[in-house]
Amino acid sequence: MTYTQKPAVSTTGPERVFRMKDPTKITCDKCQETITMNRTNMMYHANTRHGKYILFSCKACDRTYTKIAKKDPMKHIQSKHPNPDGSTNYI
Secondary structure (H helix, E strand, C coil), rough: CCECEEEEEEEECCCEEEEECCEEEEEEECCCCCEEHHCCCCCCCCHHHHHHCCEEECCCCCCCCCCCCCCHHHHHHHHHHCCCCCCCCCC
């Protein structure tokens, strides 16, 4: 992925000064879509547009999850694989 930068213009002085803003967005090399430079957004984009990457898996039944949301595998473990005392192990 490559960075995109937009120039910021300042007109407070007698001459115009061009400054480069910090990169806040990136462009995907595969599809040229611009996305916010945030780890979650980049993972979501790659997973939904370019492939289904396994992010979480259940060790008890080998079920895999391709969504970023950690709550889905946690709910699965709570409902399908609780310990005899009612507690759960997420490791």
